[in-house]
Amino acid sequence: MKKILLFLLDGYADWEAGFVSAKLNKPELGFEVQTISLETQTVTSQGNFVTNTANTLESFDDFDKLSAFVLIGGTGWGNQHLIKGYHPNVYDESSSASITALIDECLIRQHIIVAGICDGATFLADNGYLNKIDHTGNSLVHLQNKGLDYAGAAHFKELQAVSFGKIITANGTAPLEFTRELLLCLGMLDGRNQVDEWYQTYKQGYFIMTCHETYQIGKPSQKNTKNGLPTFLCFFYSAQFISFCRPCCSR
Amino acid sequence: MKKILLFLLDGYADWEAGFVSAKLNKPELGFEVQTISLETQTVTSQGNFVTNTANTLESFDDFDKLSAFVLIGGTGWGNQHLIKGYHPNVYDESSSASITALIDECLIRQHIIVAGICDGATFLADNGYLNKIDHTGNSLVHLQNKGLDYAGAAHFKELQAVSFGKIITANGTAPLEFTRELLLCLGMLDGRNQVDEWYQTYKQGYFIMTCHETYQIGKPSQKNTKNGLPTFLCFFYSAQFISFCRPCCSR
Numbered sequence: 074m075k076k077i078l079l080f081l082l083d084g085y086a087d088w089e090a091g092f093v094s095a096k097l098n099k100p101e102l103g104f105e106v107q108t109i110s111l112e113t114q115t116v117t118s119q120g121n122f123v124t125n126t127a128n129t130l131e132s133f134d135d136f137d138k139l140s141a142f143v144l145i146g147g148t149g150w151g152n153q154h155l156i157k158g159y160h161p162n163v164y165d166e167s168s169s170a171s172i173t174a175l176i177d178e179c180l181i182r183q184h185i186i187v188a189g190i191c192d193g194a195t196f197l198a199d200n201g202y203l204n205k206i207d208h209t210g211n212s213l214v215h216l217q218n219k220g221l222d223y224a225g226a227a228h229f230k231e232l233q234a235v236s237f238g239k240i241i242t243a244n245g246t247a248p249l250e251f252t253r254e255l256l257l258c259l260g261m262l263d264g265r266n267q268v269d270e271w272y273q274t275y276k277q278g279y280f281i282m283t284c285h286e287t288y289q290i291g292k293p294s295q296k297n298t299k300n301g302l303p304t305f306l307c308f309f310y311s312a313q314f315i316s317f318c319r320p321c322c323s324r
Numbered sequence: 325m326k327k328i329l330l331f332l333l334d335g336y337a338d339w340e341a342g343f344v345s346a347k348l349n350k351p352e353l354g355f356e357v358q359t360i361s362l363e364t365q366t367v368t369s370q371g372n373f374v375t376n377t378a379n380t381l382e383s384f385d386d387f388d389k390l391s392a393f394v395l396i397g398g399t400g401w402g403n404q405h406l407i408k409g410y411h412p413n414v415y416d417e418s419s420s421a422s423i424t425a426l427i428d429e430c431l432i433r434q435h436i437i438v439a440g441i442c443d444g445a446t447f448l449a450d451n452g453y454l455n456k457i458d459h460t461g462n463s464l465v466h467l468q469n470k471g472l473d474y475a476g477a478a479h480f481k482e483l484q485a486v487s488f489g490k491i492i493t494a495n496g497t498a499p500l501e502f503t504r505e506l507l508l509c510l511g512m513l514d515g516r517n518q519v520d521e522w523y524q525t526y527k528q529g530y531f532i533m534t535c536h537e538t539y540q541i542g543k544p545s546q547k548n549t550k551n552g553l554p555t556f557l558c559f560f561y562s563a564q565f566i567s568f569c570r571p572c573c574s575r
Contacts, residue, residue: 091342094371120345125374
């Protein structure tokens with residue numbers, strides 16, 4: 074079975090790993106998700122989940138079975154000095170090189186997808202992988218401040234997730250969009266419609282909430298505002314609908 | 325430091341635990357998230373994350389320091405026969421009773437929050453906790469089919485998450501709304517505005533995507549459609565904007 078490696082450090086962002094791990098590991102998709110870390114075998118997430126990782130960078134060499142190498146974000150990238158701009162004086166060049174060695178092998182010889190979310194994307198920026206391709210990240214300023222070898226500003230896109238060739242990037246609020254790009258790049262599910270259906274189910278939720286529905290529980294007296302002007306404004310200004318409605322809602 | 329317990333089974337839903345664990349464990353909020361499981365000390369998530377849990381139901385008795393008991397959903401509730409409607413003939417009454425004993429202690433004597441997402445909520449329904457209070461879950465039909473002692477249909481709300489008194493429920497597509505209700509019930513952050521700001525940041529994302537922005541990368545020729553009728557329809561039909569736009573988008 075083909076593998077997808079999720080790279081984790083101490084302080085990894087639980088919410089960035091949640092959708093991508095569970096979705097890509099679904100048996101019907103034919104891939105197995107495995108965790109991988111530096112030399113350690115146990116990492117602790119931001120949410121205090123203690124995770125036994127299955128592989129270390131040193132020991133992994135099963136590239137024939139690898140489909141994607143995914144860098145999960147979190148506080149470890151800065152705290153463990155793996156990105157130059159955080160603490161340049163104590164930059165851990167050796168550990169960073171062990172990560173870029175695996176990335177290089179994926180991209181150069183194996184045609185394997187490399188994906189980074191949040192500071193996973195910053196790491197890619199810091200090592201020059203994004204200088205010539207469309208990409209995103211937590212923000213352009215963040216990539217410029219932390220990625221000392223980053224020179225890709227012209228290709229930065231203010232989008233939740235971006236894929237270009239075999240490289241996928243996303244910001245830390247985009248766990249769903251990051252997973253969607255991976256599904257599409259891996260050719261999983263039955264094409265774009267099925268991926269979009271999955272995405273919309275989780276993005277919107279089973280029960281789409283408008284601000285009035287959200288705030289209405291136990292307050293039947295407010296139901297009449299549903300037909301009033303504020304609700305019309307909600308529907309008109311789709312993307313900003315919550316912020317437009319907030320002044321007219323109370324709980 | 326006050327504790328928040330996240331109850332995990334094999335097959336727990338990574339995405340349901342991601343936001344709630346990382347957010348509630350933020351040092352500035354003053355709570356420590358700890359994992360807890362049945363008698364086992366290791367559980368494996370749907371995404372193949374092997375987690376060493378910190379507590380077992382048998383050993384936990386530190387109620388003075390407990391602020392919330394949170395039941396994460398996943399395949400274990402059915403596979404391990406903890407909910408009557410899945411496989412009534414092999415229902416594990418003993419293990420279920422060890423969970424309800426902790427819930428009872430929280431609700432009856434300790435005034436501690438109990439929260440369930442996805443089949444965590446179904447478990448609450450199956451054991452009669454939701455019969456008299458506003459609540460939600462994966463769907464009314466699901467609660468009725470799986471919760472053999474559920475008789476709370478009159479109080480079921482088609483919402484992403486619902487809190488009533490000390491009990492919080494949510495469906496499996498609502499990890500953010502579930503976390504929001506917990507933050508509010510725990511009195512964390514600086515009231516509703518700050519909670520809403522956090523919620524909107526992750527719900528919408530740093531870079532709010534409209535369908536046309538999403539699909540436009542590398543396709544400048546399509547930009548003109550932004551001012552056309554299809555885009556107007558997108559904005560008008562807010563909640564369904566992606567599905568309305570899909571026919572007029574291509575990548």
